[in-house]
Amino acid sequence: MMKLDRREFAALMLAATAVAGFPRPADAANDDPLPSWSDGPAKQSIVSFVHATTDAASPDFVPPADRIATFDQDGTLWVEQPIYTQIVFVFDRVPDAVKERPELANEEAFKVVLSGDRAAIANLSTEQLLSVVGATLTGMDVDTYRDEVAAWIKGARDPRWKRPFTDLVYQPQIELLKYLRANGYRTYIVTGGGQDFVRAYAEAVYGIPPEQVVGTMFGLGFERGPNGKPVLKREPKLVLDDDHAGKPEGIHLVIGRRPHLAFGNSTGDREMLEYTKGASSATLAMIVLHDDAAREYAYGPAQGLPDSRVGTFPQELYDKAMKDGWIVVSMKKDWKRIFAFE
Amino acid sequence: MMKLDRREFAALMLAATAVAGFPRPADAANDDPLPSWSDGPAKQSIVSFVHATTDAASPDFVPPADRIATFDQDGTLWVEQPIYTQIVFVFDRVPDAVKERPELANEEAFKVVLSGDRAAIANLSTEQLLSVVGATLTGMDVDTYRDEVAAWIKGARDPRWKRPFTDLVYQPQIELLKYLRANGYRTYIVTGGGQDFVRAYAEAVYGIPPEQVVGTMFGLGFERGPNGKPVLKREPKLVLDDDHAGKPEGIHLVIGRRPHLAFGNSTGDREMLEYTKGASSATLAMIVLHDDAAREYAYGPAQGLPDSRVGTFPQELYDKAMKDGWIVVSMKKDWKRIFAFE
Numbered sequence: 001m002m003k004l005d006r007r008e009f010a011a012l013m014l015a016a017t018a019v020a021g022f023p024r025p026a027d028a029a030n031d032d033p034l035p036s037w038s039d040g041p042a043k044q045s046i047v048s049f050v051h052a053t054t055d056a057a058s059p060d061f062v063p064p065a066d067r068i069a070t071f072d073q074d075g076t077l078w079v080e081q082p083i084y085t086q087i088v089f090v091f092d093r094v095p096d097a098v099k100e101r102p103e104l105a106n107e108e109a110f111k112v113v114l115s116g117d118r119a120a121i122a123n124l125s126t127e128q129l130l131s132v133v134g135a136t137l138t139g140m141d142v143d144t145y146r147d148e149v150a151a152w153i154k155g156a157r158d159p160r161w162k163r164p165f166t167d168l169v170y171q172p173q174i175e176l177l178k179y180l181r182a183n184g185y186r187t188y189i190v191t192g193g194g195q196d197f198v199r200a201y202a203e204a205v206y207g208i209p210p211e212q213v214v215g216t217m218f219g220l221g222f223e224r225g226p227n228g229k230p231v232l233k234r235e236p237k238l239v240l241d242d243d244h245a246g247k248p249e250g251i252h253l254v255i256g257r258r259p260h261l262a263f264g265n266s267t268g269d270r271e272m273l274e275y276t277k278g279a280s281s282a283t284l285a286m287i288v289l290h291d292d293a294a295r296e297y298a299y300g301p302a303q304g305l306p307d308s309r310v311g312t313f314p315q316e317l318y319d320k321a322m323k324d325g326w327i328v329v330s331m332k333k334d335w336k337r338i339f340a341f342e
Numbered sequence: 343m344m345k346l347d348r349r350e351f352a353a354l355m356l357a358a359t360a361v362a363g364f365p366r367p368a369d370a371a372n373d374d375p376l377p378s379w380s381d382g383p384a385k386q387s388i389v390s391f392v393h394a395t396t397d398a399a400s401p402d403f404v405p406p407a408d409r410i411a412t413f414d415q416d417g418t419l420w421v422e423q424p425i426y427t428q429i430v431f432v433f434d435r436v437p438d439a440v441k442e443r444p445e446l447a448n449e450e451a452f453k454v455v456l457s458g459d460r461a462a463i464a465n466l467s468t469e470q471l472l473s474v475v476g477a478t479l480t481g482m483d484v485d486t487y488r489d490e491v492a493a494w495i496k497g498a499r500d501p502r503w504k505r506p507f508t509d510l511v512y513q514p515q516i517e518l519l520k521y522l523r524a525n526g527y528r529t530y531i532v533t534g535g536g537q538d539f540v541r542a543y544a545e546a547v548y549g550i551p552p553e554q555v556v557g558t559m560f561g562l563g564f565e566r567g568p569n570g571k572p573v574l575k576r577e578p579k580l581v582l583d584d585d586h587a588g589k590p591e592g593i594h595l596v597i598g599r600r601p602h603l604a605f606g607n608s609t610g611d612r613e614m615l616e617y618t619k620g621a622s623s624a625t626l627a628m629i630v631l632h633d634d635a636a637r638e639y640a641y642g643p644a645q646g647l648p649d650s651r652v653g654t655f656p657q658e659l660y661d662k663a664m665k666d667g668w669i670v671v672s673m674k675k676d677w678k679r680i681f682a683f684e
């Protein structure tokens with residue numbers, strides 16, 4: 001019989017139990033709350049932060065009531081390329097909106113959208129896009145709108161993966177949300193997207209309830225419906241543009257506490273990340289760099305990545321992240337697995 | 343020995359044990375979660391509602407996540423006469439505001455407030471009052487403002503009771519808030535008062551955390567402070583007027599769920615109460631009638647009570663309450679004790 005040292009013996013046992021289907025010593029790895037994260041500095045930062053802020057003996061301890069973590073959605077929790085999912089919803093809704101209000105068909109922006117001409121659509125100005133958004137996403141009551149979004153998102157498919165958009169959530173982030181919640185953090189979405197659009201699926205997809213979705217808010221009109229039952233009707237009036245400086249503003253209006261952790265991916269998240277880093281105690285600011293064209297998309301233009309109108313991450317923001325101790329998460333290097341369906 | 347029937351015997355035992363300081367059978371009453379509420383239909387409505395919505399076997403069962411209760415503050419949780427506490431704060435702050443911005447002293451409304459002439463102050467138009475509010479409650483960052491409010495409310499005294507305003511909270515409502523929370527309800531304040539004003543003391547006074555205070559919202563500007571640390575500066579721009587139809591609007595923006603219980607006391611709460619009653623399942627709408635001049639104040643003008651500019655409760659609203667099954671809570675009859683200090 002050959003002589004084995006302890007390490008060789010352990011390796012042999014491991015192989016044997018794996019083959020035999022016995023419990024493996026490596027089962028300890030199943031306790032890893034972040035299995036889709038590569039072992040590296042990003043993952044280590046998260047784990048250290050959570051330990052430091054939840055250990056009552058730590059100088060960085062954060063009382064449970066103050067454990068607030070805020071996540072951007074588009075490009076941070078799910079795919080935002082080639083165009084925001086909510087814009088796809090808007091375009092899909094345009095024919096119905098025109099049926100309900102035929103006068104819309106005379107507006108230039110609606111003509112372009114109805115033409116289906118992708119190049120022309122891409123050339124619509126932000127103002128024109130907003131007029132289409134305003135006309136298609138308002139006028140109904142909030143319950144009807146929620147049901148419309150929920151029904152649409154069940155049936156719609158992303159053209160590249162031929163899957164529901166809700167399948168295109170990043171598995172490492174789902175694990176992170178769960179890990180934070182298991183450690184007493186309340187996880188919020190803070191999105192430039194419509195608050196009620198995201199609420200329609202956030203609970204099912206992210207485990208995040210409506211009161212923890214901060215988003216772009218439209219005015220609501222109080223009306224008594226046909227049965228006398230009061231409803232809130234969506235109005236084409238912006239109450240809060242929850243992007244850039246609107247993100248910390250929305251955080252204060254809805255939560256009233258400064259987050260200890262914030263996660264974004266583009267210029268629109270900069271102020272939220274700065275605001276979070278400005279807390280007087282332990283903080284963690286993280287930002288996703290989309291550098292994996294093979295598994296997802298590659299865009300910046302930071303670090304020589306291609307430029308993008310959607311989810312812009314300029315070099316200047318990258319440099320600021322480096323300077324201020326934000327953790328840049330490389331999709332390519334830090335995420336072992338991107339989607340649950342992989 | 344005289345012959346006692348069972349009821350007489352029980353009464354005698356009760357008297358004897360009370361005198362002797364023994365545990366009394368009436369100790370069972372100490373388990374009453376609402377001891378300051380008189381036994382009567384209002385209290386019974388609350389208890390029945392809570393039982394029906396928290397018993398999993400009940401057809402009116404409400405899942406914990408949907409157990410939302412919203413309370414107006416002024417006149418519902420604490421005294422609002424002769425004038426809202428926040429207005430007292432504004433007037434107390436005016437001299438400092440004028441010191442910081444001397445040009446304010448030239449404005450008519452500021453002159454009146456600085457004169458201390460009560461009759462003239464009472465005659466200020468709503469527009470003039472709002473200009474004073476705008477100038478005194480904005481311009482500082484949200485943390486500074488919170489600290490100012492917290493410091494002020496510690497020292498300020500109500501002229502009638504010579505006590506801190508925070509002593510003038512209604513003990514029956516404190517018990518109700520606790521009772522609801524003990525039954526899985528999340529209790530929110532939904533106030534026409536300033537959101538950040540109320541947040542500064544709501545947790546200490548009502549046990550209600552900042553994220554559960556919905557109030558009138560001012561715009562917030564993102565600024566980098568002298569140390570480079572970002573702050574949110576209060577701007578004289580109304581984001582949400584959280585009164586009347588603004589209450590259900592604020593509820594939807596911050597909570598995103600329709601409440602099952604709402605409690606108010608005046609016209610400003612009407613839409614919130616209607617909205618709550620419009621839920622498809624079990625609901626409870628309650629409204630305080632201030633009919634106790636001896637222990638608190640008496641005003642309506644419903645039910646022949648004196649009219650009031652503050653906290654108006656007209657007969658038309660009273661009739662609607664009766665018709666739609668809202669519970670009118672008579673301060674005089676339904677509340678055994680009004681203040682904890684009594």
